[in-house]
Amino acid sequence: MKKILVIQTASIGDVILATSILEKLHAFFPEAEIDFLVKKGMEGLFTDHPFIHALLTWNKGENKYANLISLAGRIRKNRYDAVINVQRFGSSGFLTAYSGAAVRIGFDKNPFSILFTKRVRHRIGPCIHEINRDMDLISSLTDDAVVKPKLYPPDIKKEGDYYTISPASLWFTKQYPKERWIDLVRCMDRRSSVYLLGSAKDRPLCEEILYGSNHPNCHNLAGEISLLESAGLMKGARMNFTNDSAPLHLASAVDAPVTAVYCSTVPEFGFGPLSSDSKVVEISQPLSCRPCGLHGLPACPEKHFRCAFDIGVNNLTARL
Numbered sequence: 243m244k245k246i247l248v249i250q251t252a253s254i255g256d257v258i259l260a261t262s263i264l265e266k267l268h269a270f271f272p273e274a275e276i277d278f279l280v281k282k283g284m285e286g287l288f289t290d291h292p293f294i295h296a297l298l299t300w301n302k303g304e305n306k307y308a309n310l311i312s313l314a315g316r317i318r319k320n321r322y323d324a325v326i327n328v329q330r331f332g333s334s335g336f337l338t339a340y341s342g343a344a345v346r347i348g349f350d351k352n353p354f355s356i357l358f359t360k361r362v363r364h365r366i367g368p369c370i371h372e373i374n375r376d377m378d379l380i381s382s383l384t385d386d387a388v389v390k391p392k393l394y395p396p397d398i399k400k401e402g403d404y405y406t407i408s409p410a411s412l413w414f415t416k417q418y419p420k421e422r423w424i425d426l427v428r429c430m431d432r433r434s435s436v437y438l439l440g441s442a443k444d445r446p447l448c449e450e451i452l453y454g455s456n457h458p459n460c461h462n463l464a465g466e467i468s469l470l471e472s473a474g475l476m477k478g479a480r481m482n483f484t485n486d487s488a489p490l491h492l493a494s495a496v497d498a499p500v501t502a503v504y505c506s507t508v509p510e511f512g513f514g515p516l517s518s519d520s521k522v523v524e525i526s527q528p529l530s531c532r533p534c535g536l537h538g539l540p541a542c543p544e545k546h547f548r549c550a551f552d553i554g555v556n557n558l559t560a561r562l
Contacts (some may be wrong), residue, residue, distance in 0.1 A: 413538025
């Protein structure tokens with residue numbers, strides 16, 4: 243096996259978890275050129291990654307399908323020995339089927355799976371993590387052992403004790419309420435630093451938390467540092483607090499301590515924390531409406547959002 247392509251053009255968390263495949267393929271085929279296809283905008287996660295030979299990107303934002311056809315031609319021209327497709331969407335299935343690779347592996351739920359040389363059952367269950375599913379894809383090329391995801395961030399550890407909080411989420415029902423984050427920061431040692439992380443669009447939320455908490459050493463870094471730099475900062479933190487969102491997987495990929503708040507979603511979906519020091523925080527009593535969706539929703543369907551508001555801050559302060 244000399245040339246391998248791994249395809250994962252989904253969201254940030256999915257892409258981070260798929261790095262487990264890169265780690266294991268490199269271990270079994272150390273001389274192989276391993277390329278990784280991701281959605282445009284994810285490039286910064288893989289700066290100086292030691293095992294990626296070439297990073298391919300698909301621009302979905304404009305001329306989506308024209309770019310897909312162009313990408314298909316480039317992939318076929320590269321003459322890969324194997325293409326590993328982590329997604330179940332038709333677009334990635336088309337790229338896999340058209341690649342011309344002797345080995346074409348993907349999940350059986352992909353519309354193009356009939357054209358794969360190996361179709362893998364997409365397992366769902368309470369004890370099955372996403373990385374278990376990822377490992378299933380390459381077990382026939384490697385073995386059955388599970389390997390964790392890994393990123394290679396720059397070392398930007400701060401001096402002294404510090405915490406990070408990533409308060410935002412793409413989905414409202416995955417996001418612990420702003421008021422609760424403010425209460426958490428107020429409980430933090432005034433001598434410790436607190437770094438609020440996120441993208442530029444998360445900056446207003448982080449500003450509200452910063453000023454609402456009145457913590458003298460709270461800093462808003464949303465939009466100021468990259469995702470990879472955020473991972474580097476999280477690695478040296480005393481504790482990292484996140485929602486069920488991408489920063490949780492950043493922590494997993496650098497084995498950083500993490501406390502993950504699950505509101506409308508549940509870790510049984512297969513996207514729980516993987517760090518050695520990790521804890522899931524969720525409501526103690528079941529709700530008939532929870533979980534209300536796999537990916538979260540833009541608003542609480544029941545209008546009460548109890549899955550978030552019923553989680554007391556004391557559940558988080560216990561991890562300080």
